[in-house]
Amino acid sequence: MTAYLIAxxxxxxxxxxxxxxxxxxxxxxxxxxxxxxxxxxxxxxICGLLTVQGVPPLASLVGAMCSVALLSALVSLITVxxxxxxxxxxxxxxxxxxxxxxxxxxWLTRGTLGIAGIERPFQGLVPAQLADTALLAFTLIAxxxxxxxxxxxxxxxxxxxxxxxxxxxxxxxxxxKSVLTVRxxxxxxxxAILGLAGSLHAFYxxxxxxxxxxPIITAYAFMAVVIGGRGSNRGVLISTxxxxxxxxxxxxxxxxxxxxxxxxxxxxxxxxxGAGLVLLLIIxxxxxxxxxxSAEAEIRSFTST
Amino acid sequence: MPVIxxxxxxxxxxxxxxxxxxxxxxxxxANEEPIRIGILAPFTGTGGPYGKEIEEAARAAAVVINDAGxxxxxxxxxxxxxxxxxxxxxxxxxxxxxxxxxxxxISGVWSSAVVLAVKPxxxxxxxxxxxxxxADEITQGENKGxxxxxxTNGKDWGAAFAKAMAKDGIKTASIMVLQTPFTLSTIEPFxxxxxxxxxxxxxxVAFNPNQPSYRVEVERIFSKEPDAVFVAAYVNELSAIAKExxxxxxxxxxxxxxxxxxxxxxxxxxxxxxxxxxxxxxxxVPIAKSTAYSRYLKQVNKPEGTVATxxxxxxxxxxxxxxAMEKAKSTNALDFGREFPGLVxxxxxxxxxxxxxxxxxxxxxxxxYSGAASDFRFAPNGDQTNLTYGxxxxxxxxxxxxxxxx
Numbered sequence: 001m002t003a004y005l006i007a008x009x010x011x012x013x014x015x016x017x018x019x020x021x022x023x024x025x026x027x028x029x030x031x032x033x034x035x036x037x038x039x040x041x042x043x044x045x046i047c048g049l050l051t052v053q054g055v056p057p058l059a060s061l062v063g064a065m066c067s068v069a070l071l072s073a074l075v076s077l078i079t080v081x082x083x084x085x086x087x088x089x090x091x092x093x094x095x096x097x098x099x100x101x102x103x104x105x106x107w108l109t110r111g112t113l114g115i116a117g118i119e120r121p122f123q124g125l126v127p128a129q130l131a132d133t134a135l136l137a138f139t140l141i142a143x144x145x146x147x148x149x150x151x152x153x154x155x156x157x158x159x160x161x162x163x164x165x166x167x168x169x170x171x172x173x174x175x176x177k178s179v180l181t182v183r184x185x186x187x188x189x190x191x192a193i194l195g196l197a198g199s200l201h202a203f204y205x206x207x208x209x210x211x212x213x214x215p216i217i218t219a220y221a222f223m224a225v226v227i228g229g230r231g232s233n234r235g236v237l238i239s240t241x242x243x244x245x246x247x248x249x250x251x252x253x254x255x256x257x258x259x260x261x262x263x264x265x266x267x268x269x270x271x272x273x274g275a276g277l278v279l280l281l282i283i284x285x286x287x288x289x290x291x292x293x294s295a296e297a298e299i300r301s302f303t304s305t
Numbered sequence: 306m307p308v309i310x311x312x313x314x315x316x317x318x319x320x321x322x323x324x325x326x327x328x329x330x331x332x333x334x335a336n337e338e339p340i341r342i343g344i345l346a347p348f349t350g351t352g353g354p355y356g357k358e359i360e361e362a363a364r365a366a367a368v369v370i371n372d373a374g375x376x377x378x379x380x381x382x383x384x385x386x387x388x389x390x391x392x393x394x395x396x397x398x399x400x401x402x403x404x405x406x407x408x409x410x411i412s413g414v415w416s417s418a419v420v421l422a423v424k425p426x427x428x429x430x431x432x433x434x435x436x437x438x439x440a441d442e443i444t445q446g447e448n449k450g451x452x453x454x455x456x457t458n459g460k461d462w463g464a465a466f467a468k469a470m471a472k473d474g475i476k477t478a479s480i481m482v483l484q485t486p487f488t489l490s491t492i493e494p495f496x497x498x499x500x501x502x503x504x505x506x507x508x509x510v511a512f513n514p515n516q517p518s519y520r521v522e523v524e525r526i527f528s529k530e531p532d533a534v535f536v537a538a539y540v541n542e543l544s545a546i547a548k549e550x551x552x553x554x555x556x557x558x559x560x561x562x563x564x565x566x567x568x569x570x571x572x573x574x575x576x577x578x579x580x581x582x583x584x585x586x587x588x589x590v591p592i593a594k595s596t597a598y599s600r601y602l603k604q605v606n607k608p609e610g611t612v613a614t615x616x617x618x619x620x621x622x623x624x625x626x627x628x629a630m631e632k633a634k635s636t637n638a639l640d641f642g643r644e645f646p647g648l649v650x651x652x653x654x655x656x657x658x659x660x661x662x663x664x665x666x667x668x669x670x671x672x673x674y675s676g677a678a679s680d681f682r683f684a685p686n687g688d689q690t691n692l693t694y695g696x697x698x699x700x701x702x703x704x705x706x707x708x709x710x711x
Contacts, residue, residue, distance in 0.1 A: 004404035011397070103484050104511070113442060113486045114421060128429070205396060206425050209486070211418050212392045251386065251401055263357045266348030266387035 006132050008248050013139040014200045016240040018217065019224030020146050020233060021193035026222070027230040027291075028154065029186040030166030031079065032088040036221050038095025039191050041213035043068045043198020045102060048115040048208050057121040057203065065195040072191020079183050083169075092215070103210045114209025118202050139200050143237075146193055150233050153189070154292050162186055163231070163291075227280055228287050235289020242288075246276045339382035340375075340636050342367075342626060343402035344619075345423070346413040350390030351514055354540050354571055355564070355615050359413045359437070360385050362616035365604035366623035366659070373660035376627045377634065383623075384408060390415070392422035399423045403430050409636050412622045414438060415615065417487040427451060433638035435622040437615050440486035444687040450642040453625070453687045455618040455678065457589045457694075459490025465694040466491070466560055467498030468710045469587050470533055472696065475558070479531040480509040481522060481546065483538040491537055507531045512542070519546050527555035533585075534558070540565045544575040551580040563588030563697060567612045567704040578702035586699070587710065588614050589679045589692035596657025597621070597677035612697070612704055617678035624659045625649075628674060631666045646683040648674050655680070 018040060025031045043064045050060035078090055102109045109115070126134040153159050161182055164172050169179045202208050224243055228235030250272050254265040344363045348356035367381045375381060384406045388395035395416070402408045403426065410433035414420050417440035424443070427434040428451055436443060437456045444454055457465075470478060478499060482488050489511075496506055507529050510522050519542070526534055527550055534557045536543055543565040550559065559566075566572050566586035573581045590612060601620040602611055626641075628648050633641035655675035656662045665672045681689040694710040 001405055004400050007400045007404070008397075100513070103513070112418070112484055112489060113440070114418070116421065116425075116442070116446075205393070205422060207392075207422050209392060209418050209421065211485075212422070214391070248397065248401075251398065252405075255384075261357065262344070262346070262360045262385035262387065263348045263353075265385075266356070266389075269387065270349060 003132060006136050008244060010132070010136045010139050010200075010204055011248075012241050012244045013136070013143045014197055014204060015220060015224060015244060016143050016237055017139075017146055017193060017197040017200065018221045019228065019236040019240050020143075020150055021190045021197065022221040023225045023228070023231065023233060023236045024150055024153070024162075024193070025186055025190040027225050027232075027236075028159065028162045028166065029183065030083075031076075031183060031186065032084060033091050033187075033190070034088040034215070034218055035075070035091030035093070035095035036194065037213050037215055037217035038091075038098040039068050039072050039194040040198040040201065040217055041095070041102065041210075042071065042098060043195035044202040044208050044213070045109060045115070045198075046195070047199035048118045048202040049109070051118050051202070052115055057119050057123070061121070061196065061199040064199045065192045068195030068198070069188045069192035072194070073184050073188035076184050076187030077180075079187075080180055092218075095215075095218075099210055099213060109210075112210060114207055114212075115202075116207045118206045118208065120203045120206065135203060139204075142196060142200060146196070147233055147237065150193075154231075154233065158182075158185075159292070223277060226287060227277070227284070229289040229291065230287065231291030232287065232289025235287050238288045242280065243277075246273055246280075250276075339380045340377075340630065341382050341384055341406055341408045342623065343399070343406060343408035343411040344383050344385040344413045345388050345395060345399055345402065345411050345419070346385065347390040347415045347419075348385075348387040350388075351539060351541065352388075352390040352415045355415055356387070358569060358613055358616045359415060359619045361605050362601060362613070362619040363412060363623050365601055366620045366627075369600065369604060369659050370624065370627045370663070373663050376630045376663075377636070381623070381627060388414070388416065388419050390419070392416075392418045395419035396422050396426065399426055403427070403432050408432065409630075409638055409641075410435060410626050412436075412626065413619055417443060417485065421486070424448070424452060431637070431639050433626065433642050435626065437618045437622075438487060439490060441490050442486065448687060449639060450645075450687075451638055453622075453642075453645050453683065454689060455622050455625075455676075455681075456689070457692050458688050459487055460494045461692065462562070462588075462694075463491035463494030463496075464498040465587050465589075465710050466495050466535055467502060467504070469585065469694075469696045469708075470499060470504065470535075470560065471502045472708060472710075473533075473558070473585065475504060475532040477505050477507050477531040478533045478535060478560075479507045479526045479529065479557075481526055481534060481536045481538070482509065482511050483542055484511050484513055488537040495535060512538075514542065516542075516545075519549050522546075523549045523553065523555075527553065527557055530555075531557050533560055535560045536565075537562070538565060540572050540575065544572060547572075547576050547580050547584065551576075559584045561586045563590065563612060563695065563704075564614050566699065567697065569607075569611065569613050569616075570702075573699065573702045581699045581702060584699045586697050586704070587694045588612075589681075590614060590617070590695040595675065595677055595680070597624070597659065597675060598657075600658060601677045612695075614678060617676075621676040621678050621681075624662070624677075625674065627659070628662055628666060631663055645687075646685060649676070650682045 047060045047064035224240045228239035250269045346356045346359040386398035412435045414436040417438035420436045420438040434452045439459045563586040629641040629644040651673040653671040656672045657675045682691045696708040697704040
């Protein structure tokens, strides 16, 4: 059971990092990035490919973060003309293209066979029985670093600027700030975080193939941000925990339903997951957390007291 | 703001409670009595149509074994889990089976991608992995005698298609292939064998699962009017492609895997008799009378002559696991895994009835198990050899055996 919990917590941590990245891009920045899973996949593949080429895992991870950040920033340039739904469609299209590229370009990515035997960081240093625990610790440190960095960003002047571009880009432009620059940076930072999450995915599974990366990853990230409360990093941490709890907990739930075949139970399990999430949003419509208060709200609360 | 419903802290606390309650009640139930085997099957997703067949076959085998006194005096207990046909979910489900349910083996496992993702964990934790996945990579690498394939590998299967076409007098063929590790692994061997037999491959196109339409691919391949088209795909994609071809009035013969074109008649149900007419399929199946296969069909209440290839293969998996544990006198997969080849390769009388085989082991008699899915043998790497492929044609909605391929 302990081993299972360790594995599941690692999954929670990876999902949390993905959620935090989306919370920056969509939660704070209002940029609907449906192509999130593409950047995540890219991170996993760059890290995986570098590692099996003999590059040390940590260096591969840094390489993946930098390259995804760069590509992500370049993709943000299309936001000059696109926003909202249109941005969502384009990013989704970009991610699907990327997946097709990875599925078919066998010379580079080994296609649908995937990459096996990915080395984990510090693999030689920790005994084999503690490998999963070590990875969990590593992943939790990553979550802490990302959380800390994003919290600092959210409370910084730049964080206010990001939120302002979400609320009204025209006003931001009028104040002499470049909206595009802000979005470029937001996509770059988000991309780096997604690259990190993808790399951790590769380390966790030690085997990656294109079918592991589907829009469901984007969907989970959006669920995490919506349930967590848009803009609240703390909310995202709580909501990813809840999300994986519902997803994994339901595996145990179906063991206790008698007189039904496994096919029916499998379908019921997925229905339960959906119902659980709907229920959650009925109970907590605004999510678990609150966005850091804007200056205006603070003045209002100050004057009212 | 007024708080409606339970507060955040209460909610989190409750979540923890629920989680730990599930965990505790589950582990406290795991007493030492039954031997647990995990069934990791695709109940939802691309492999969804096959999940039920796999589970039923496993349960049928477990009943047969338990009725014969179980293994080492203990009952077999099966724990089923859904891999959603996706590697990430498969890994999560496999971890639960291994760490929480404490299974000694994971069986079923349909998708090659899921097998490849689960394999490192099974090998690390010393759990046996028996699969119906075909990708050649499954049995490669250091598997510690834990990974056994109850399915032809992609290489031999691809060649079998070329032989079937040669028999049918096919001169030109084209290929439509689903982009998955298994389906792709059959293509090169097919091309090679087909061209060596004097045939010409006109064109090849790859497509993705869950495409909204296969119109473009069908047009490109069938408009060149090859004698035959090898459609390397599963039942869902094959159904869509067959319908599309029929509507466009093309008459190239479609060749497909039997598990797509006839898995318990699902394909004919999907497309109707008219569309299915004349489609050829091959798969290694028990051609001669197989005691084990009849036993399986009887146990799941299917009439004689039903083609349920995955079912037969999974039935064999559970029986072989039971026999191996009985023979090794151990439930440690690192011990009993190595017994697999000996059980089927021995130069001794064949036994197809699982109960008799168990009895023979207990009495120390030498024998070999003659499987349900085919009279297979095992190569040291975990691949099956000595397989005979059935060559079927669908006539009036029913698969008719027209020959066999060796």
